[in-house]
Amino acid sequence: xxxxxxxxxxxxxxxxxxxxxxxxxxxxxxxxxxxxxxxxxxxxxxxxxxxxxxxxxxxxxxxxxxxxxxxxxxxxxxxxxxxxxxxxxxxxxxxxxxxxx
Amino acid sequence: xxxxxxxxxxxxxxxxxxxxxxxxxxxxxxxxxxxxxxxxxxxxxxxxxxxxxxxxxxxxxxxxxxxxxxxxxxxxxxxxxxxxxxxxxxxxxxxxxxxxxxxxxxxxxxxxxxxxxxxxxxxxxxxxxxxxxxxxxxxxxxxxxxxxxxxxxxxxxxxxxxxxxxxxxxxxxxxxxxxxxxxxxxxxxxxxxxxxxxxxxxxxxxxxxxxxxxxxxxxxxxxxxxxxxxxxxxxxxxxxxxxxxxxxxxxxxxxxxxxxxxxxx
Numbered sequence: 001x002x003x004x005x006x007x008x009x010x011x012x013x014x015x016x017x018x019x020x021x022x023x024x025x026x027x028x029x030x031x032x033x034x035x036x037x038x039x040x041x042x043x044x045x046x047x048x049x050x051x052x053x054x055x056x057x058x059x060x061x062x063x064x065x066x067x068x069x070x071x072x073x074x075x076x077x078x079x080x081x082x083x084x085x086x087x088x089x090x091x092x093x094x095x096x097x098x099x100x101x
Numbered sequence: 102x103x104x105x106x107x108x109x110x111x112x113x114x115x116x117x118x119x120x121x122x123x124x125x126x127x128x129x130x131x132x133x134x135x136x137x138x139x140x141x142x143x144x145x146x147x148x149x150x151x152x153x154x155x156x157x158x159x160x161x162x163x164x165x166x167x168x169x170x171x172x173x174x175x176x177x178x179x180x181x182x183x184x185x186x187x188x189x190x191x192x193x194x195x196x197x198x199x200x201x202x203x204x205x206x207x208x209x210x211x212x213x214x215x216x217x218x219x220x221x222x223x224x225x226x227x228x229x230x231x232x233x234x235x236x237x238x239x240x241x242x243x244x245x246x247x248x249x250x251x252x253x254x255x256x257x258x259x260x261x262x263x264x265x266x267x268x269x270x271x272x273x274x275x276x277x278x279x280x281x282x283x284x285x286x287x288x289x290x291x292x293x294x295x296x297x298x299x300x301x302x303x304x305x306x307x308x309x310x311x312x313x314x315x316x317x318x319x320x321x322x323x324x325x326x327x328x329x330x331x332x333x334x335x336x337x338x339x340x341x342x343x344x345x346x347x348x349x350x351x352x353x354x355x356x357x358x359x360x361x362x363x364x365x366x
């Protein structure tokens with residue numbers, strides 16, 4: 001997961017794209033250390049544990065759980081990984097370009 | 102009694118002695134033979150020992166292919182056979198209920214469809230009021246992932262129809278609700294709301310095995326159903342990032358967003 005996400009963020013750094021981690025490892029200090037050690041540059045929501053507010057509200061039952069939203073905020077894909085995640089994002093970015101024309 | 106009294110004294114004494122001896126023999130025989138619960142505990146203890154020993158050996162093995170082969174012949178099924186024998190011997194008792202639960206659990210772990218189904222059917226037919234079947238709904242629901250939901254659904258329906266025990270009924274409804282939710286058949290998926298609403302209405306105050314009440318469990322799933330399906334726009338959410346800065350999901354409108362619920366653990 002992480003190597004793919006690192007390259008994904010790098011590849012799309014100039015695109016209208018954001019990866020947000022909703023992290024359940026612990027407090028901000030603990031997560032910051034992980035981010036530094038693992039070379040993670042993208043934003044995190046600090047949930048403290050798997051029972052944090054966001055995973056609780058969104059009824060998350062397994063980790064990782066992934067949602068892909070388009071530019072209008074609509075959920076378009078769930079639990080896509082690696083190549084499938086790339087394809088999903090590229091499709092949505094292409095849609096945005098198409099809409100601008 | 103009259104014959105006994107009329108017997109000569111020594112004969113009466115001999116009879117009493119014989120009766121006494123018989124009592125002792127029976128008493129001893131009963132002591133020497135373990136009772137069914139002890140038998141159950143003994144099988145359980147041997148199984149746990151075998152599994153612990155196996156895990157140690159598995160961890161010590163470095164070669165992945167050998168590990169795989171070891172795992173495929175892991176201990177388990179031989180104990181299912183022992184539990185089944187005990188269940189048959191003690192038919193109708195609580196020990197039988199516990200034994201059939203073990204047969205179901207082990208058969209499930211080893212993907213033995215017939216063994217699993219027959220154990221569950223016996224539990225429903227003969228042990229529907231036993232407190233030992235509390236974990237049965239979750240066990241059946243969990244098997245949906247390997248056997249297929251269409252195979253386990255009738256078992257849950259039958260359990261729900263026959264049990265008068267609230268935790269079992271609630272557990273069965275919860276599993277049926279989740280099966281409906283993950284179904285790709287529209288007519289089945291459409292039943293999801295009704296199942297969760299029933300769970301909340303009839304069993305809301307009851308706590309699941311994980312300690313959460315069914316009302317809040319149902320609310321979580323209904324939120325997911327109403328707001329987190331493909332094609333829906335989830336309500337805004339405010340979070341705090343690693344630098345203590347607040348942000349909202351809606352800050353990211355105009356961008357393609359991947360939300361990754363994760364942990365490094």
